[in-house]
Amino acid sequence: MSTAPKPSESEKKSDRIILxxxxxxxxxxxxxxxxxxxxxxxxxxxxxxxxxxxxxxxCVACQRCAAMCPTxxxxxxxxxxxxxxxxxxDDRVRQAITSQASTGGVLLSSCGNDGPYDHIFDDxxxxxxxxxxxxxxxxxxxxxxxxxxxxxxxxxTLSGDGCVAESDGSGPIVAMDMPFMxxxxxxxxxxYNTQKSLFMAARNLNIIAGSGEGGLHAxxxxxxxxxxxxxxxxxxxxxPEYLKRTAAVEIKIGQGAKPGHGGHLPGEKVTDLISSTxxxxxxxxxxxxxxxxxxxxxxxxxxxxxVLKESTEYRVPVGVKIAAVHNVGxxxxxxxxxxxxxxxxxxxxxxxxxxxxxxxxxxxxPIEVAxxxxxxxxxxxxxxxxxxxxxxxxxxxxxxMIKVIALGADVAMVCTSALVALGCRVxxxxxxxxxxxxxxxxxxxxxxxxxxEVGAKRVTNLxxxxxEELKEIMGAMGIDSVESLVGNRDRLRYLGPNPKIxxxxxxxxxxxxxx
Amino acid sequence: MHERQNxxxxxxxxxxxxxxxxxxxRPPGLERMMGGCGIAGTIDVTGAKMSGEAIxxxxxxxxxxxxGLGAGYSAYGLFDNELKDAYCMQFFFDDEKAMSTAEEFLKxxxxxxxxxxxxxQKVSTMKPPYPIVWRYFFNPNPHSEKFRIRDQHPDExxxxxxxxxxxxxxxxxxxxxxxxxxxxxxxxxSYEIAEHYDLGRYSAPMWxxxxxxxxxxxxxxxxxxxxxxxxxxVCHNGEITSYGVNRKFVEMNGYKCSLLTDTEVVTYLWDLLxxxxxxxxxxxxxxxxPWYHKDIxxxxxxxxxxxxxxxxxxxxxxxxxxxxxxxxxxxxxxxMIAMADRKKLRPLLFGRSGDxxxxxxxxxxxAVRVVEKDTAETWVGNPGSPxxxxxxxxxxxxxxxEPFQGVxx
Numbered sequence: 001m002s003t004a005p006k007p008s009e010s011e012k013k014s015d016r017i018i019l020x021x022x023x024x025x026x027x028x029x030x031x032x033x034x035x036x037x038x039x040x041x042x043x044x045x046x047x048x049x050x051x052x053x054x055x056x057x058x059c060v061a062c063q064r065c066a067a068m069c070p071t072x073x074x075x076x077x078x079x080x081x082x083x084x085x086x087x088x089x090d091d092r093v094r095q096a097i098t099s100q101a102s103t104g105g106v107l108l109s110s111c112g113n114d115g116p117y118d119h120i121f122d123d124x125x126x127x128x129x130x131x132x133x134x135x136x137x138x139x140x141x142x143x144x145x146x147x148x149x150x151x152x153x154x155x156x157t158l159s160g161d162g163c164v165a166e167s168d169g170s171g172p173i174v175a176m177d178m179p180f181m182x183x184x185x186x187x188x189x190x191x192y193n194t195q196k197s198l199f200m201a202a203r204n205l206n207i208i209a210g211s212g213e214g215g216l217h218a219x220x221x222x223x224x225x226x227x228x229x230x231x232x233x234x235x236x237x238x239x240p241e242y243l244k245r246t247a248a249v250e251i252k253i254g255q256g257a258k259p260g261h262g263g264h265l266p267g268e269k270v271t272d273l274i275s276s277t278x279x280x281x282x283x284x285x286x287x288x289x290x291x292x293x294x295x296x297x298x299x300x301x302x303x304x305x306x307v308l309k310e311s312t313e314y315r316v317p318v319g320v321k322i323a324a325v326h327n328v329g330x331x332x333x334x335x336x337x338x339x340x341x342x343x344x345x346x347x348x349x350x351x352x353x354x355x356x357x358x359x360x361x362x363x364x365x366p367i368e369v370a371x372x373x374x375x376x377x378x379x380x381x382x383x384x385x386x387x388x389x390x391x392x393x394x395x396x397x398x399x400x401m402i403k404v405i406a407l408g409a410d411v412a413m414v415c416t417s418a419l420v421a422l423g424c425r426v427x428x429x430x431x432x433x434x435x436x437x438x439x440x441x442x443x444x445x446x447x448x449x450x451x452x453e454v455g456a457k458r459v460t461n462l463x464x465x466x467x468e469e470l471k472e473i474m475g476a477m478g479i480d481s482v483e484s485l486v487g488n489r490d491r492l493r494y495l496g497p498n499p500k501i502x503x504x505x506x507x508x509x510x511x512x513x514x515x
Numbered sequence: 516m517h518e519r520q521n522x523x524x525x526x527x528x529x530x531x532x533x534x535x536x537x538x539x540x541r542p543p544g545l546e547r548m549m550g551g552c553g554i555a556g557t558i559d560v561t562g563a564k565m566s567g568e569a570i571x572x573x574x575x576x577x578x579x580x581x582x583g584l585g586a587g588y589s590a591y592g593l594f595d596n597e598l599k600d601a602y603c604m605q606f607f608f609d610d611e612k613a614m615s616t617a618e619e620f621l622k623x624x625x626x627x628x629x630x631x632x633x634x635x636q637k638v639s640t641m642k643p644p645y646p647i648v649w650r651y652f653f654n655p656n657p658h659s660e661k662f663r664i665r666d667q668h669p670d671e672x673x674x675x676x677x678x679x680x681x682x683x684x685x686x687x688x689x690x691x692x693x694x695x696x697x698x699x700x701x702x703x704x705s706y707e708i709a710e711h712y713d714l715g716r717y718s719a720p721m722w723x724x725x726x727x728x729x730x731x732x733x734x735x736x737x738x739x740x741x742x743x744x745x746x747x748x749v750c751h752n753g754e755i756t757s758y759g760v761n762r763k764f765v766e767m768n769g770y771k772c773s774l775l776t777d778t779e780v781v782t783y784l785w786d787l788l789x790x791x792x793x794x795x796x797x798x799x800x801x802x803x804x805p806w807y808h809k810d811i812x813x814x815x816x817x818x819x820x821x822x823x824x825x826x827x828x829x830x831x832x833x834x835x836x837x838x839x840x841x842x843x844x845x846x847x848x849x850x851m852i853a854m855a856d857r858k859k860l861r862p863l864l865f866g867r868s869g870d871x872x873x874x875x876x877x878x879x880x881x882a883v884r885v886v887e888k889d890t891a892e893t894w895v896g897n898p899g900s901p902x903x904x905x906x907x908x909x910x911x912x913x914x915x916x917e918p919f920q921g922v923x924x
Contacts, residue, residue: 129756129836132754133753133754133756133836133837133860134837134860136858141858142807142809144807144808146808148827148830152827152828153828154828155792155828156792156794156802156821156824156825156828156829157792157793158793158794158795158798158821158922160924161923161924162795162817162821162919162922162923162924163817163820163821163923164820164821164824170824170827170828173827379763379766379767382767382768382769383767384763384767385764385767385831477756478754478756478835478836478837479756479757479835479836480835480857480858481833481835483760483830483831483833484756484757484760484833484835484836485757485760486760486830486831487759487760487763488757488758488759488760489759490758490759491756491759
């Protein structure tokens, strides 16, 4: 950057229409001038001058200063629009244009798609039991949420002595206490303390957590029984030890936040820790290729699945993760036929630590439609009971989780909610590596802000609560075990603006009974 | 058969507007039927035949459990000589055209050994239409080019044909297709259906029966229970909350749901697990109503391994929600299976006559006592645990044993 020519005075002026979207407002009477806010702001947005705190610019609304102010005298406000109103060239459009005109680059962003698309989840309503079947109170009666991940044979054969015949059991299976897993969040995108919190929580909850594509730090081998290790196109940190230790292996073809793109970890985040775990040089951008360069078609995928099964000695299930794209049903079918033990579908609102904004905001399919399509396609081909299907990409709460299961997922994949539990305020600045909450950063002074013990407890609390809510809802539906909810679209109704969407998902419209 | 009217019972149809009635053709807009019901079954394990009059009394006495929108009976061990080895295919036809189309369908796929009208008589209180009820003793020809897959086992040919007819010939429904068994069912009260078919003229070593209290669905002759495929027939009281999942599972295994009752899915599941996957009946019963994971941990290692594998592999076969079912089959031996869901949310009671020859399973004890006043012993089974009784073997399971008793050797 030092070689880049300095912007001229007139260039600076045209850049000036990029306005700050947020600004902290101070209650001067309450402020004690302890200057803690200045220390907490990793974006350097505050300064003290003349015995007052002043806002310099660059606030991302991460809320760190407001949360840490001992006298609660800071409030983050959205700055009122200063531009002339225009419904087509809204502020967002104008700012993007201006920004690109200044830099000439691809705009980066993070977290999930923040565009104003409809949330189909919010257009779906759940059924409950009345009269003809009794609802079940999970506080008094058993309601089960145990979930298995792995391949199934579709048939149990008993040998002469009545025991299950060896050949006709299932493939390697992972048992989880709850029908969800933590998605892949790599060490690199997030801090050591963040990943530790997540792995500890996964162990507490007896579920699995994704390693992300950054390999597995030696300190985390102790959590290996609860880790789903990712093999992505960069193959960062993929060693036999990494694969063999963990509970499951997942080939990452795509990610909902950036379908068709590889990983992108800016060099600033590649510290000693990351460099040793990923096995890449210090300070270099870790750019994983868009496709796997040994997978240019489905038969290549089949080979990689076989190779991974061989190298893990058929001890763990091997899955494939894809982004939800238009032909997702057929692709999923091919993946099952290629031998995957589980498939993960990631919807277009899925999160990320860094992605080109144009991809994040415009490519892919909502998970609601994608999962229903995959479930129907695999059912039609008689494959659905052979494979475990996971789905994620904006599962915001237990209601979304319940709906995604009823739409066809065995397992809901959750990510952003776990980070929010750790302190994330979804300010969408992960790609800058300055996360004031110690999550999406590698700066030691920021990383230490997150206590893994506290973090793990909060994530555990969150998902225990979701699981309780799942039991409550299933009980109300008269269902006492979660497998009877999987793909049970009969118990959902569509209450949205577009009946065609309901048709694509195989849902009846609200008001339609059974006869 | 008219005890209810004699005892001052008020026919609800005098008070509420009549729902329309349908024969073989599916009622328009009907996508799934549900409701509460009464079930009763009896088997003589020595193989001695019992008159159909007794089962009629057993069912009819549970008068709170029906509202006149469907009842039915199935009889096992009904035929003699060469007829008992042929598939007895019984149909509802709405008209002659449906009948001739179905007959053509049969003739293209095998030999009709004998056919006859099933005896029916007008019952003054029953509302038309009455479908034509016809019976064909039939042997399929697995080499027929009409079969999509040739040279299958004759059972598979029959399954294909039943699914083919029920799905494609308007106004024709195959209501039973097993060997040495037949189903008698229709839209009416239990005593009306018994009189309509004059059940007293039949005697058989095993009878199952069902009366229906549907919620807001029209009466439909073909949709009444028992629902039957091959020699399986199922009477079912309950509402399966996992229907969408179970339906997907049977459809993945080649069945096609045309009757839209959860009972149809239950029937196909028994056929799939026992006939096609060769699971012992109590193992199939466990797959349909499995133990809780925490209870499975209490089992011995062999049983635990089997239980866990069943829960994993057959998770879509798990029937969730309240039910009690009676299941009958004629091959290899005439057998009655009776079980309730794993929380036992619907009633089911077992009974045995003083001389031990007759076994009973019913929703209410009165159904047993009406034919076996003081002499019968009665008991209840465990949730999800099947009672199994077989002609020639006696009582195989009382429904109170460990889940896999008798499976390992």
